[in-house]
Amino acid sequence: MKNTPLSPAPVAVRNLNMRYHHKPVLTDVSFEIPAGKTVAIVGPNGAGKSTLLKGMMGLLPLMEGEVRFFGEPLAQKRLVTAYVPQREEVDWDFPIDVMDVVLMGRHGQLRLWQRPSREDIAIAEQALKDLHMWEFRDRQISQLSGGQQQRVFLARALAQQASLYLMDEPFAGVDVATEKAIIELFKQLKAQGKTIVCVHHDLNTVGEYFDWILFVNARLVAAGPVKEVLTQENLHKTYGGRLSLLNELTEAMYRSRLNQAHEHD
Amino acid sequence: MQDFTLLNQPDVWELWLSFWRFEDINALWVLMGSLLLGMGAAVIGSFAFLRKRSLIGDALAHAALPGVMTAFLLFHSRDPWIMFSGALASSFIGFFIIDWLPKHTKIKPDAALAITLSFFFALGLMLLSYIQGLEVENKSGLDKILFGQAAAMTQDDIRLLAYVTVFILLVVTLFFHKFRLIAFNRLYAQSLGINIAFYELVLALLIVMAVVVGLQLVGVVLMAAVLLTPMAAARLWSDNLKTILLIAGLLGALSALISTQISYLAPAMPTGPWMVVSLAILFVASLLFAPQKGLLQRAWQQRRLRHKVAEENLLRTLYKLCERGDFHTRSFSLAEIQALRAMPVSRLQIHLQRLAKNGLVSHCPQGWCLTDAGFEQASLLTRRHRLWESYLNERADLTPEQIHLQAERIEHILTDEQSRQIEAELSSTQTDPHGQPIPAATAKSGDAR
Numbered sequence: 016m017k018n019t020p021l022s023p024a025p026v027a028v029r030n031l032n033m034r035y036h037h038k039p040v041l042t043d044v045s046f047e048i049p050a051g052k053t054v055a056i057v058g059p060n061g062a063g064k065s066t067l068l069k070g071m072m073g074l075l076p077l078m079e080g081e082v083r084f085f086g087e088p089l090a091q092k093r094l095v096t097a098y099v100p101q102r103e104e105v106d107w108d109f110p111i112d113v114m115d116v117v118l119m120g121r122h123g124q125l126r127l128w129q130r131p132s133r134e135d136i137a138i139a140e141q142a143l144k145d146l147h148m149w150e151f152r153d154r155q156i157s158q159l160s161g162g163q164q165q166r167v168f169l170a171r172a173l174a175q176q177a178s179l180y181l182m183d184e185p186f187a188g189v190d191v192a193t194e195k196a197i198i199e200l201f202k203q204l205k206a207q208g209k210t211i212v213c214v215h216h217d218l219n220t221v222g223e224y225f226d227w228i229l230f231v232n233a234r235l236v237a238a239g240p241v242k243e244v245l246t247q248e249n250l251h252k253t254y255g256g257r258l259s260l261l262n263e264l265t266e267a268m269y270r271s272r273l274n275q276a277h278e279h280d
Numbered sequence: 281m282q283d284f285t286l287l288n289q290p291d292v293w294e295l296w297l298s299f300w301r302f303e304d305i306n307a308l309w310v311l312m313g314s315l316l317l318g319m320g321a322a323v324i325g326s327f328a329f330l331r332k333r334s335l336i337g338d339a340l341a342h343a344a345l346p347g348v349m350t351a352f353l354l355f356h357s358r359d360p361w362i363m364f365s366g367a368l369a370s371s372f373i374g375f376f377i378i379d380w381l382p383k384h385t386k387i388k389p390d391a392a393l394a395i396t397l398s399f400f401f402a403l404g405l406m407l408l409s410y411i412q413g414l415e416v417e418n419k420s421g422l423d424k425i426l427f428g429q430a431a432a433m434t435q436d437d438i439r440l441l442a443y444v445t446v447f448i449l450l451v452v453t454l455f456f457h458k459f460r461l462i463a464f465n466r467l468y469a470q471s472l473g474i475n476i477a478f479y480e481l482v483l484a485l486l487i488v489m490a491v492v493v494g495l496q497l498v499g500v501v502l503m504a505a506v507l508l509t510p511m512a513a514a515r516l517w518s519d520n521l522k523t524i525l526l527i528a529g530l531l532g533a534l535s536a537l538i539s540t541q542i543s544y545l546a547p548a549m550p551t552g553p554w555m556v557v558s559l560a561i562l563f564v565a566s567l568l569f570a571p572q573k574g575l576l577q578r579a580w581q582q583r584r585l586r587h588k589v590a591e592e593n594l595l596r597t598l599y600k601l602c603e604r605g606d607f608h609t610r611s612f613s614l615a616e617i618q619a620l621r622a623m624p625v626s627r628l629q630i631h632l633q634r635l636a637k638n639g640l641v642s643h644c645p646q647g648w649c650l651t652d653a654g655f656e657q658a659s660l661l662t663r664r665h666r667l668w669e670s671y672l673n674e675r676a677d678l679t680p681e682q683i684h685l686q687a688e689r690i691e692h693i694l695t696d697e698q699s700r701q702i703e704a705e706l707s708s709t710q711t712d713p714h715g716q717p718i719p720a721a722t723a724k725s726g727d728a729r
Binding site: 069072073074090093094096097098100104105106110112113115116119122123125127128129130131155157171175235 | 332
């Protein structure tokens with residue numbers, strides 16, 4: 016239904032609406048991300064940044080809206096899309112070693128009972144080396160520091176050999192060595208023309224680490240290249256007002272089920 | 281009770297021997313069946329444990345009860361396949377209710393579990409007492425599924441049990457990687473496009489199957505322990521999931537072995553409680569004796585650490601004494617040592633003897649004397665202590681007392697590389713904050729100045 020240019024954007028989000036029970040989390044979010052860029056999703060706590068990422072990956076239900084990856088629905092583009100969840104989402108006491116976690120990145124390609132092949136193992140090994148985690152490959156994950164855990168997660172995504180990476184706060188609570196490793200990884204991936212979208216919380220580094228910014232606070236405040244959108248005004252709009260009227264009215268709409276009534280008209 | 285007194289006769293030993301001569305073919309069947317069940321339940325229960333949904337097995341076992349009773353009411357038969365189908369159906373209904381309630385109402389998962397469990401159990405008990413009031417054949421023994429009774433099992437029961445547990449073990453082997461991935465990081469597995477719903481359904485089906493075939497052996501009430509205790513114990517022995525599953529399976533089989541034998545020797549004894557008791561004993565044994573995570577091992581390590589700290593402190597005291605005498609002598613009396621490091625003479629003697637055994641001190645006319653190796657070690661420790669003090673003094677806003685206390689602890693774990701790092705960052709490595717000279721890195725000569 017939409018005009019399809021020669022190379023469609025890695026991510027195109029149209030009119031995305033998400034809610035938690037009756038509370039609106041994201042309302043009318045639409046944007047397109049250009050290929051080969053590093054993109055930060057920036058906004059205050061509870062602004063819906065992680066929710067946006069999860070909604071795009073189909074991990075949380077959308078109320079309304081459409082997400083396209085390279086012009087197609089996610090189901091067709093799974094293998095070129097890698098997701099890095101927040102570190103806190105897993106139990107790091109789980110009995111598993113680093114190599115086996117990274118090999119999980121290959122499971123999107125493996126059917127039912129298939130085990131990782133020699134080639135899969137080689138790919139996982141290279142991913143560990145790229146993130147300077149090679150010497151930790153036989154370590155139990157419970158013995159890793161926070162930064163090392165993050166690098167294991169990134170290596171796992173890297174092992175997916177995707178073209179688009181969606182990362183949830185990769186810089187949160189990591190050490191200097193890990194921060195450097197991530198920046199290095201970004202450069203490598205960008206050189207290969209790959210696209211990176213990160214939830215980011217540190218305004219001091221956003222201009223340095225990223226090419227593009229999406230300012231989010233329950234709706235999309237601004238989106239564009241750092242130079243254009245990293246302005247005092249956008250910061251104020253994102254972090255200043257709480258958009259209470261917008262949220263209240265949207266919640267009232269959800270409660271009254273007005274949006275559903277409209278669709279049937 | 282009367283069965284029990286009968287068996288108190290001396291022929292228990294005879295009975296036991298005949299069991300192991302496999303004279304009673306039925307007993308052999310029961311043994312095989314329960315070994316398989318012990319393994320199968322332990323392995324599939326491990327995944328419930330890993331997914332932090334341990335209680336699901338308990339709820340499913342209780343949910344099976346009304347199914348068994350309804351199947352009996354409908355068919356007036358205790359054919360194992362009929363019982364199995366009935367139990368499977370009602371367990372699955374229970375499973376879907378437990379799954380559905382938290383998603384569509386404000387009831388939280390734990391409450392949904394508790395409500396479903398007690399409701400189904402009550403329903404089952406009602407049907408059971410209704411059946412017991414009826415004039416039908418075959419109804420005796422139906423109440424045995426509350427606590428399990430190995431001796432009451434028929435060959436058909438056991439054949440079914442064997443099929444099901446072998447099926448469970450095969451499926452787990454086949455899907456091991458996917459099950460582990462989902463248990464570790466469900467959201468990520470979903471992002472890979474893996475069909476979570478399918479695997480979770482398979483997992484639920486396997487748990488339900490294990491529970492249902494285990495009913496006659498272990499009983500409704502205690503099934504959860506057979507699913508979970510082996511994993512809880514095995515987790516203490518290893519960090520590798522494959523090894524853990526293997527150990528869990530072995531522990532499950534072992535408990536089955538113990539309990540079926542008791543049940544064979546004393547038919548009045550319910551098998552379930554014995555299985556659970558033997559599992560609990562295995563768990564306690566693991567808790568005490570497992571390497572690394574076992575309590576005994578940890579206590580032993582703690583003790584070794586205490587000794588090491590005491591001996592290193594003693595070496596540092598001897599170094600300080602050397603320093604006071606301007607390094608003219610390395611021999612000191614017990615009284616001199618005690619003046620600097622207060623501890624009972626008996627303890628002091630023990631520690632000195634241990635140091636002597638390692639060649640760090642030796643007996644001499646005045647009392648004790650540092651050997652060359654001992655002096656080197658002592659200056660190394662003093663160096664670490666004072667380096668750390670200097671570092672803290674430069675970098676942190678602490679009082680000298682706080683600094684000293686910190687250094688007392690850190691000196692025991694500081695490595696050579698870390699000391700070099702500190703050295704590189706310090707402006708002066710000549711003296712510590714108290715004005716004492718820091719011994720040089722290659723403490724060869726006695727003259728530190």
